[in-house]
Amino acid sequence: MSHYYDAHPDAATDEKEITYAYQQHQLHLTTDAGVFSRDQVDFGSDLLVHTFLNAHPPGQIKTIVDVGCGYGPIGLMLAKVAPHDHVTMLDVNHRALGLAEKNAQRNQLSNVTIKESDGLSQIADETQQYVVTNPPIRAGKQVVHQIFVDAHRVLEANGELYVVIQKKQGMPSAKKKMETIFGNVESIKNSKGYHILKSVKS
Numbered sequence: 001m002s003h004y005y006d007a008h009p010d011a012a013t014d015e016k017e018i019t020y021a022y023q024q025h026q027l028h029l030t031t032d033a034g035v036f037s038r039d040q041v042d043f044g045s046d047l048l049v050h051t052f053l054n055a056h057p058p059g060q061i062k063t064i065v066d067v068g069c070g071y072g073p074i075g076l077m078l079a080k081v082a083p084h085d086h087v088t089m090l091d092v093n094h095r096a097l098g099l100a101e102k103n104a105q106r107n108q109l110s111n112v113t114i115k116e117s118d119g120l121s122q123i124a125d126e127t128q129q130y131v132v133t134n135p136p137i138r139a140g141k142q143v144v145h146q147i148f149v150d151a152h153r154v155l156e157a158n159g160e161l162y163v164v165i166q167k168k169q170g171m172p173s174a175k176k177k178m179e180t181i182f183g184n185v186e187s188i189k190n191s192k193g194y195h196i197l198k199s200v201k202s
Contacts, residue, residue, distance in 0.1 A: 012033060013032055013033060013034075013095075014032060014033045015030055015031070015032045016030070016031050016032065016039070017029070017030055017031075018031055018039070018040055018041070020041045020046075020073050020077065022049055022050070022053070022077050022081060023081075025077065025080050025081055027073065027076055027077060027080060027103070027107050028103075028106060028107060029041075029071060029072065029073060029076075029099075029103050029106075029107075030071065030099055030102055030103060030106070031071050031099065032071070032095055032099060034093070034095050034096075035070050035071050035093060035095055035096045035099060036068075036070045036096070036134075036136075037070070041073040042134070043191075043192060043194060044134050044164040044165075044166065044194045045073050045074050045134045045164065046073075047164055047189065047191055047194050047196060048074060048132060048134055048162060048164040048196060049073070049074055049077050049078065051162070051188065051189045051196045052078065052130075052132055052162055053078070053081055053082075055188075056130070057082075058081055058082035058083075058084070058085075059082075061084045061085060061086075062082065062085040062086075062129050062130060063085070063086050063088075063127065063128050063129045063130070064078055064085060064086070064087045064088070064128070064129065064130040064131075064132060065087075065088045065089075065090065065120065065123060065128050065130070065131045065132070065151075065154065066078070066087060066088070066089045066090065066132050066133070067090050067117075067119060067120060067131060067132070067133040067135070067147055067151070068090070068091055068133055068134060068135055068136050068147075069089035069090060069091050069096070069097075069100055069114070070091060070093070070096045070099075070100070070134075071096055071099035071100055071103060072089060072099065072100035072103045072104065072114075074132060074134065075087045075088075075089040075100070075112060075132075076089075076100070076103055076104060076107060076109055076112065078132070079104075079109045079111050079112045080107065080109060083109075083111055084111070085111060086111050086112070086113070087111065087112045087113075088112070088113045088114075088115065088123065088128075089112055089113070089114045089115070090114075090115055090116075090117035090119075090120065090122065090123070091116070091117070092116065092117070092118050094116070097114055097115075097116055100114045101114050119143070119146055119147050119150050120147065120150035120151060120153070120154050121150070123150075123154040124154065125153055125154060126153075126154065126155065126156050126157075127154060127156070128154045128155055128156065128159060129155070129156055129159050129160070130155075130159060130160050130161075130162065131151040131154065131155060131159070131160075131161045131162070132161075132162045132163075133147055133151075133161075133162070133163055133164075134163075134164045135147055135163060135165065135174075137165070137166075137169045137170060141170060141173065144170065144174065145174070145177045148161065148163070148174070148177055148178050148181050148199075149181060152181050152182060152199075152201055155201040156201070157201060157202070158200060158201065158202075159200070159201045160198060160199070160200050160201075161178065161182070161197075161198065161199045161200075161201075162196060162197070162198055163178070163196070163197045163198075164194055164195070164196055164197075165194070165195055165197065166193050166194050166195070167190075167193050167194075167195060168193060171187075171195050171197070174197060175187070175195075175197055178197055178199045179199075181199070182199035182200065182201060182202075183202060184199055184200055184202075185197055185198070185199045186198055
């Protein structure tokens with residue numbers, strides 16, 4: 001039995017078309033078996049997109065990393081809403097990466113870079129202004145907390161980490177870990193048991 005956080009999920013391919021909208025922006029996305037939330041964009045990812053864009057509307061050019069991008073809803077929507085920003089999208093799942101590439105092309109988004117990466121291992125130190133993640137909770141606490149450690153490494157001074165996580169799936173321990181690493185953390189939004197946690201690199 002393989003999982004969405006495996007490099008090569010063994011679920012039989014079964015592609016599906018979905019649509020994801022934010023305000024007047026719309027993405028046409030191909031999803032598949034063996035990737036996270038294949039039937040629709042999950043509530044947590046959508047909450048993360050809305051919260052981030054509310055805090056950082058298009059304007060100043062931004063560099064953003066989407067860790068665990070899956071088939072691409074978070075990173076591609078951020079790229080579509082703010083075409084001058086650059087979004088780097090990372091995942092270990094080859095099927096998800098292939099779908100993210102396909103979805104970027106299909107939606108004519110050229111301001112994204114899609115890379116195979118275990119967490120943030122393929123990102124250089126202090127090069128990014130923002131890291132956003134709907135982390136792979138089922139991969140375990142160690143994997144999730146390593147993303148927070150690596151986010152601190154790749155963020156520039158004053159860079160921000162945004163994490164969506166359910167209270168019942170480890171939000172308290174995630175919040176504690178982010179506080180330890182960054183020296184600050186706040187829950188800036190919560191809805192239906194999902195929290196958006198934010199830390200700023202000093």
